Amino acid sequence: MELTVYGPLRAATGTKRVNVDPDDGTVRGVVEAFVAAYPSAESHLVDEDGALRPSVRVTVDGGRVGLDDDCPPGAAVALFPAMRGG
Template identity: 55%
Template structure:
């Protein structure tokens, strides 16, 4: 599945568009596969305990997805890292 990544995720992956192959069919499965493929992205997406940060945004098409939303091959996916700062 092709994902467009933004912000510091591009530095961590070295690319604007990446391919990952999730073992399941949800956004959570996709993020797990993404971090497995690109371990440097973990600090931009999750807390130390592995919990996905609330400010991480995944867009499927033009809609914001939740972690439990289903996702199928061919979907347009955009991944934005957690927001930081004050």
């Protein structure tokens, strides 16, 4: 599954688009596959309890989704990390 990443996640991947192979068809599966493939990106996505940071946004086919939502094969998935600053 192709995933488009933004912000500091590109430093972890070295590119704007990456392919991941999720274990299941949920958004959670995609995020977990991404973190497994790019461990240095984890701190941008999850807090110390392992929960997705509130400011992280995931979209599937342009719509914002939750971790337990379906993510069909071939969907356009984008991952926006927590942003810092003011």
